Amino acid sequence: MRIFNKYQPLLIAKYVKTFFSGRLYIHGRGAFNYAKGILVMPEHADERHRITVQEINQLIGKMQAPAEAV
Template sequence: MRIFNKYQPLLIAKYVKTFFSGRLYIHGRGAFSYAKGIMVMPEHADERHRITVHEINRLIGKMQAPAEAV
């Protein structure tokens, strides 16, 4: 279990994508689990958990999407 003392969405997204499955704790936000490279919504999630999971998963999706050519 990895503990993040500060909420840094990009760092957490990179961690989840890299380690693929496990558990983590974010100080001030609570415990989360992740599987298949994305965060999983807890069964009894409050609004703060929902916002965090959606934000992290959105960042993971952006990292996996191919970059547009300019």
């Protein structure tokens, strides 16, 4: 289990994408599970959990998307 003392969405997204499955804890936000390279919504998620999961998964999606040709 990895513990993040600060909420740094980009760092957390890189960690989740790299290690693919496991657990993590974000100080002030709570514990989260991740599988298949994305955060999983907890069963009894409050609004803060939902926002966090959506934000991290959105960043992971942007990292996986191919770069647009200019």
